[in-house]
Amino acid sequence: MDYVIEMNNIRKEFPGIVANDNITLQVKQGEIHALLGENGAGKSTLMNVLFGLYQPEKGEIKVRGEKVEITDPNVANDLGIGMVHQHFMLIDKFTVTENIILGNEPTKFGNIDLRKAEKDVAEISEMYGLQVDPRAKIEDISVGMQQRVEILKTLYRGAEILIFDEPTAVLTPQEINELMEIMKKLINEGKSIILITHKLKEILAVCDQCTVIRRGKGIGTVNVKETNQNELAAMMVGREISFAVEKTVAKPKDPVLKIENLVVRDARDVKAVNDLNLEIRAGEILGIAGVDGNGQTELIESIVGLQKSESGKITIDGKDITNLSPRKVTESGLGHIPQDRHKHGLVLDFSVGENILLQTYYRQPYSKNGVLFYPKMYEKAKELIEEYDVRTPSERTLARALSGGNQQKAIIAREVDRSPNLLIAAQPTRGLDVGAIEFIHKKLVEERDKGRAVLLISFELDEIRNVSDRIAVIYEGKIVAIVDPKDTTEQELGLLMAGGKQEKAGESN
Amino acid sequence: MKLIKDTAVKLAIPLIAIFFGFFAGAIIMLASGNNPIAGYAALIDGVIGDAYVFGETLRMMTPLIFSGIAVAFAFRTGLLNIGVEGQLIVGWLASVVVGIVFDLPMVIHLPLAILAGAIAGGIWGFLPGILKARFQVHEVIVTIMLNYVALHVSNHVIRNYMLASGQRTDFISPTASLTSDFLAGLTDFSRMHWGFFLAIAACVIMWFILWKTTKGYELRAAGFNPNASSYAGMNVKTNIVLSMVISGAFAGIGGAMEGLGTYGFIQILSSFTNLGFDGIAVALLGGSTSIGIFLAAFLFGGLKIGAANMQAGANVAPELVEIVIALIIFFVASSYLIRLILNRLQSKKEGK
Amino acid sequence: MDIISILNLIIPTAIFAATPLIFTALGGLFSERAGVVNIGLEGLMVMGAFSGIVFTLLFESLGFGAASPWVALVMAMLIGAIFSLFHAVASITFRADQIVSGVALNFLAVGLTVFLTREIFGRGQTDYISERIFRENILFLSDIPVVGNWFFSNIYPTSIVSLVFVLVVWYVVFKTPFGLRLRSVGEHPMAADTMGIKVNRMKYIAVMLSGALGGIGGAVYAITTSANFSGGTIAGQGFMALAALIFGKWNPLGVLGAALFFGFAQSLSLSAQQIPALANVPQVYLLIAPYVLTILALAGFVGKAEGPKAIGKAYEKGSR
Amino acid sequence: GQADDNEVETPADTGDTGEEVEDGEGTAEDTGDFVAKMVTDEGGVDDLSFNQSAWEGLKQFGEDFGVEVDYQQSSDASDYAPNLNRLARDPETSIAFAIGFLMEDDIRSVAQQHTDKQFAIVDTVVTDDDDNTIPNIANITFAEHQGSFLVGVVAGLQTETDHVGFIGGVESGLIKKFENGFKAGVKAVNPDATVSVQYAQSFNDAATGQSIANTFYSNGADIIYHASGGTGNGVFSEAINRARNGENVWVIGVDRDQHEEGEWADGNVTLTSMVKRVDQAVYQVSQMTMEGNFPGGEILEFELADHGVGIAESTENVSEEILSAVDEWTQRILDGEFEVPQTDEEFEEFEI
Ligand SMILES: Nc1ncnc2c1ncn2[C@@H]1O[C@H](COP(=O)(O)OP(=O)(O)OP(=O)(O)O)[C@@H](O)[C@H]1O
Ligand SMILES: Nc1ncnc2c1ncn2[C@@H]1O[C@H](COP(=O)(O)OP(=O)(O)OP(=O)(O)O)[C@@H](O)[C@H]1O
């Protein structure tokens, strides 16, 4: 067998934890090799070892059959290993070209030869079909294009072996499809790929082999052609996972959220939400499907009170909340799981307990006349930690120290426990493993069954289709269609999201 | 078990840093031909040698505690207040003005004068706060600029409206004075005054506001993550302004301590008092905690008072003390180094 | 007095007052662009002023003649760079809080220089230098009518050097691979690391450059203006340089503008008493004018100053 | 106000005081026990100014009489009180000098607390609440206006542009004496000359000093008298720059002979200096005290007649005629022909 990469018996420790315990990973030339495992299983760590960011305590690495010491990313680059990181390694204020050439700049008389650089970038992007604008700044381009820049970075350095760490977690369905195409193209060009993803469907779609790890230990490698979703999930979690969201038929009651002719302008003064109308009833989950950038963020922020709307009216349970402050809106019965948990959801340097009380600290019994009662707060936090199965050493542990899934659970505990009549969940499962996803979906359905209205926003069509009772498709700031998930296919949804008309979608059926 | 060890390490770090600082100071003394033992003996003698110097040390601590708290409070809420110096000066001026101009019974006059200091300092903190909240102007520049404005404006007011003799204003009326014959008697005529106890109270108040009130919780949250705070319904802009106002008010009271306690007047300042800048060091050395600030102020105040005796008793230039202070701050800041050493020692012990 | 002669008075003074600020703020630019906050600029200037004077005196006595202050400038640059290692080691290697470390640097500089002054001169201030840097007319350029008068005649060569430095720094930071890497380290050190850039080495270089330029800034001030050194020679200029850096939005040309603005406001306030129209304005308004104008400018039209993204944080491999 | 009736009667040069010991009333045992100490202000004993001058006088006194002398350095204003107190409580100290008017309030309280001790202060008069002098403080003042008048005469005669300048440090009653004396001197000999006046509002801002000097010179002044401490360094820098370009500009120094400051490769821009003989004053008061004539409660004004103020020795840039004019004016002052103005009001009324 010709392995391009052999990682044998790798051990990597962090203070107090063994992230990789005797893991072996063997990747063949020209294959897409999946790496699967729960949050915190040690996948990123293993790949960072391969890329030279971490040094393993034990084990050996062979590249193309030769034993190597990868002491830093430069060595990895020289060996033809490139990595697209889970959290993008891009510099927002730099242009695409600058990001790509960084550390490897073509020069002319001592200064950067930007013209040559841009030409080189255009050439490579042409070759692999990775559309980018070489002069655009990273902060101005879409996440999908950012990802292509990441890939270009590795190719620019002549990488033959590419590591993708959860590349699809932040992409829209369209972008995911494009990425899959690109990966296939890369394989055809003779490259080899290691792909980390939590989405089993993706593994089944493009991968050849799949290595599963659990809690830092290697569980085994399977041939993707000979396996299925359930088997993979079981290997990864160590138990059976149900993928279908179990729920009964919704029994919607009175409308909770009513949005009429809403107009919101974004930072660039464009009407991001343009005359939008929407209604959600108690006891139903309404999913909003749409390609990123069609007004979802502005819609949520204007409901929540973080952004002023230009015109239109928003009511919760008949109460006008248009342009009220976030605090007033929350008190009118809104719960909100924000899409970026680190930026908007948590104060990472606060304890888990303090984070759980982030919306209610000012109320009795946690405080009175402006004085806080910490014992009461922590008592409550402990209760919720138990109830929502937040895995944390204690309620006083800093939120920073929790895994993404558990951070998300803490947020959900906070938002759901206040029994809001309206719960907005934005990308609630992004980057989480299937176990955590299962838990969160269950919670959303439970809330629905308690008679709450749930607004779900997600770029994952599967999630939208599985969880929602109704799906509203948003396009250019308007709701262009409302469909029933049961009799709408993924293709139809995709078409609607791309601006196609509902009738057409129906016709094509 | 682990918790106990963590606390022990936390306590050990400043102590080790202080030791390193003094050790380095000893080496410098040796290198410059002085006797470090005599030098430090004189230093210690100059801090706790008798009631007078001890009283002076406590007197020196008083404004340092306030300026330390002012810096720490802003720091806790994510703001860097370099303007404590200016806030302290206007607070000093305002308290003295009230102390001179009004004729009131002490129970009203003294609190009013202190309040005047707090308000003036608060206003001086409000400006950078509102500019940051409304226009995103970097608070560091504004506070630096306002220091100079405070200095010139205060000198202008003194020179044109309040000049009594030489370079200073009149004395404040006794009803606004913090001086205490009792404390002075206790400490052999030192200038220690009631303000010291106000400073202790301020430590408690800062701790209480930050850790025991909903406002403090909001302020800290906004300091760590303004985005998440506004998502959680807190008004981040108001909190920025409030934090700067409170910080400035603490600084202003620190100035009132000088005006109502130590001096009883304000003079034309030919340069900054440095009390505000020292506050940055006090706050950071004290880890922005109340107890830490108190202890750091003691160390600073003591070293400053003791420095003179070092020169008198052992002929060591007083600047040595500044070097030692700087090195202590370095070592505290480099706690990573100390942790590394401690870990090394620990694992060696375990290895055996 | 007509407007031209007022400007004749103010502009050269503004340039002169701005020069030390320009050098020092350019130093701060390197360090902060690489993600290391430098509140220690004040201390670096102190160190530079001290070295500038001490070495001028030394070289004078060694018979270097008119070259003495220039050689001393170079020495001040070196000493500044070496002294800045304190900040670098503490904040980069030992992950000290950069603000704390900068504050400590300021304390240390004043303590150390005055202590050394006492050791060397037996008193709290140095002797006066007699070889100085003098104002000169710049060949040809000074003959340009009006403008030549303002910018090129009777100007300190150090001011011209500072202008050249602005252009050089601009070029280095924005046009060379070194500059790109420097900025990447300040924006996203982990990204830079994955691209094979030695993050901490870049930071060290940047901090040392800030020490070198801060040293020059302090030395220029001491050699052209105060002519000796004492504990009070540098009193706040470093903080003004920091303000110029932020005001100038971490851009060399911005820094130049900001420093000139400070200089202009200051020299206007000093000259105002000699200008009939302004002679009756109470002095306090003129004294605070530079600072108030700066604040107004920031609030009014300059607006948000956003620094390098990863500024203030020590880089640990693998942390997020 | 200043009282002139307590003038010192025995002006002596430090050189010939050795004799007087033998003549003096003090016995050998007395002198053996006598200890004179001083507290410097922030400048320190080596400030090239009046602290240094005071210390030189004290040292000379110590050498001449074989008695112990010492000093205490203050690093900032809050050190004055502890330093004075340290001397006051030291049983050995026979007389404690406070150098500088900034210590006025501190010496008052320390002296009132230690009534058995002997104190002296330079540059001001310390009074109690009822405006009476304090019995155990000797007040040493100088007639700076007289000395400034003489340099004003020099400037008025020397100027070729009929335009001279005065740069003050921080504006205060004391510096006003320099200003008004100078202006009066210029007016006396050259009534048509313009005198530009500006205060830097700092004693330690050479850049501002240079900028103001630049403005003055650019506007046609050719001689600048400065009374501004370290700020004056910038005045010298500016003058040297211009002198090198062939301009005929001068600086008049202050407090001591500032010849050194004006030196450059091809010349010297120091025209002359107004010196204030603090050393003389300290020496004489020490001697009086040792001899049992402690001038407690008295106001000693060291003036032209006592050689307490005057023109510096370095006058090589001043012509013979001008020097003889100075002598003439000196005599007229000594003869009491007119009073040199000290305040703005007195200057307004000054006619000659
Ligand atoms: N820099 C670090 N310092 C300390 N511990 C770390 C560090 N990075 C990772 N770990 C720990 O190592 C373990 C493995 O983390 P890793 O990031 O490899 O997980 P992962 O499999 O990539 O998870 P995910 O699916 O969430 O991306 C975790 O338990 C984590 O706590
Ligand atoms: N420097 C660190 N110190 C301690 N733990 C760390 C550190 N860096 C990462 N971790 C831990 O690594 C684990 C997983 O890390 P990973 O990068 O995979 O994040 P995650 O759980 O996937 O979250 P997300 O992808 O949503 O950011 C978490 O437990 C996290 O707290």
Ligand SMILES: [Mg+2]
């Ligand atoms: Mg990962």
Ligand SMILES: [Mg+2]
């Ligand atoms: Mg993850």
